Amino acid sequence: MNRPDEREYLDERLWTQARAVGLSRKQFLQRLAMTAGAAVLGGAARRGEAQGSTPTPGLVKPTPADQFYTLGTNREMRWEAMYGRGYLTPNELFFVRNHTSTPRIAVEPWRLKVYGSALSRPRDFTYDELLSMPSVSVIKALECTGNGRSFFEKSHGKKIEGTQWKLGGIGVAEWTGVRLAEVLDRAGVKKSAVDVMPIGLDEQKVRRPMPISRAMHEDTLLVYAMNGQVLPPDHGYPVRVLVPGWSAISSIKWAGSLEVADIPLYSPWNTESYVMVGPTYTPTATAKGPLVTSQVVKSAFELPWDGTLPARRHLLRGRSWSGVGKISRVEVSVDGGRTWQRARLREPNLPQAWTRWDLDWDAPAGDHRLLARATDSRGNTQPATIPFNQLGYLYSAVVEHPIHVR
Ligand SMILES: Nc1nc2c(c(=O)[nH]1)N[C@H]1C(S)=C(S)[C@@H](COP(=O)(O)O)O[C@H]1N2
Numbered sequence: 001m002n003r004p005d006e007r008e009y010l011d012e013r014l015w016t017q018a019r020a021v022g023l024s025r026k027q028f029l030q031r032l033a034m035t036a037g038a039a040v041l042g043g044a045a046r047r048g049e050a051q052g053s054t055p056t057p058g059l060v061k062p063t064p065a066d067q068f069y070t071l072g073t074n075r076e077m078r079w080e081a082m083y084g085r086g087y088l089t090p091n092e093l094f095f096v097r098n099h100t101s102t103p104r105i106a107v108e109p110w111r112l113k114v115y116g117s118a119l120s121r122p123r124d125f126t127y128d129e130l131l132s133m134p135s136v137s138v139i140k141a142l143e144c145t146g147n148g149r150s151f152f153e154k155s156h157g158k159k160i161e162g163t164q165w166k167l168g169g170i171g172v173a174e175w176t177g178v179r180l181a182e183v184l185d186r187a188g189v190k191k192s193a194v195d196v197m198p199i200g201l202d203e204q205k206v207r208r209p210m211p212i213s214r215a216m217h218e219d220t221l222l223v224y225a226m227n228g229q230v231l232p233p234d235h236g237y238p239v240r241v242l243v244p245g246w247s248a249i250s251s252i253k254w255a256g257s258l259e260v261a262d263i264p265l266y267s268p269w270n271t272e273s274y275v276m277v278g279p280t281y282t283p284t285a286t287a288k289g290p291l292v293t294s295q296v297v298k299s300a301f302e303l304p305w306d307g308t309l310p311a312r313r314h315l316l317r318g319r320s321w322s323g324v325g326k327i328s329r330v331e332v333s334v335d336g337g338r339t340w341q342r343a344r345l346r347e348p349n350l351p352q353a354w355t356r357w358d359l360d361w362d363a364p365a366g367d368h369r370l371l372a373r374a375t376d377s378r379g380n381t382q383p384a385t386i387p388f389n390q391l392g393y394l395y396s397a398v399v400e401h402p403i404h405v406r
Pocket residue numbers: 094095096097098099100142143144145199200201202205206207234235236248249250251252253254
């Protein structure tokens with residue numbers, strides 16, 4: 001299950017944070033080919049260019065059953081596949097959330113169209129131009145807001161429609177691209193700008209506006225590489241948005257255009273969905289409930305769900321994360337929540353990414369429930385229960401992980 005060479009490579013990348021500043025596209029592609037991207041460059045990316053934009057059913061990458069759960073058009077990462085791995089989620093293991101299916105897009109004639117009432121120089125950007133602009137890399141989590149949705153059934157006795165994620169709708173990667181702010185500046189963004197809406201090139205044109213302040217944030221990127229490889233088709237090739245710490249619905253894949261307006265913008269994704277609807281939430285003038293923005297604190301064990309372990313000493317491992325900071329404390333209970341002990345936190349522990357943790361467990365034969373509870377650097381923690389919301393978002397409550405020991 002562990003591939004040490006890959007792990008070392010990924011860990012090393014954490015600290016080197018390769019910068020592609022000022023490289024031509026050719027140099028950039030050469031550099032990627034020298035490191036990890038050779039297969040990708042020889043295969044998927046080139047094929048895409050030759051074909052033009054033809055939608056193919058489902059996904060492009062293989063998602064074997066020992067690494068993923070298939071949930072309709074989505075693929076959830078199995079946490080046991082992360083056991084003992086390095087900090088980053090390899091691209092092959094990264095969850096996929098597709099509203100429909102992965103479109104195949106060629107970088108020619110693709111353009112990023114930047115238009116709208118709050119621009120003095122609306123214009124298109126080519127792929128080559130984006131790659132020639134100052135390049136930035138960040139290590140950040142991307143998490144589906146519905147991650148953990150399936151647990152509402154047990155905690156509130158109501159099964160919620162929608163993808164039944166356990167906790168595998170998250171991954172952490174090194175994302176490389178250009179600042180969205182840089183692109184907006186070049187298009188002459190005006191002081192009057194209010195909202196920015198990236199629009200995807202998939203079937204439903206998935207799009208969700210964000211406030212100009214978030215669009216101009218230094219970590220908000222237009223991404224063209226993921227973990228040192230050309231951004232894979234399923235993750236948004238050629239270019240996706242990345243809004244770290246926020247619900248991944250803001251991180252629009254296969255971006256084809258950006259509307260920059262001096263009035264508030266709306267789409268189904270900020271009025272009907274990705275809003276909090278329920279007894280403790282109040283509808284707003286424009287949406288069914290308050291908008292989902294930042295992600296919350298969660299934890300997961302690197303173990304099979306409802307799996308079986310031999311009765312002996314184990315190194316229990318897991319990861320905890322938060323959309324607003326880094327993790328400052330993780331407590332684990334191996335007795336269904338009666339007693340708690342501190343887990344050892346492992347470096348790196350980056351904000352809006354995750355930290356790995358572990359502890360020893362002398363596992364006695366029997367059926368057990370393992371619980372993990374994290375607290376972030378802002379003091380946000382995981383409560384025993386959270387208020388219900390109809391769309392099943394932001395499940396930050398402590399999860400009971402069932403495990404059998406034989
Ligand atoms: N164009 C487009 N962008 C999209 C989506 C989509 O279906 N289409 N899904 C969003 C959602 S809900 C999530 S959780 C993330 C998933 O990103 P990933 O598939 O790269 O993991 O992409 C977001 N961006």
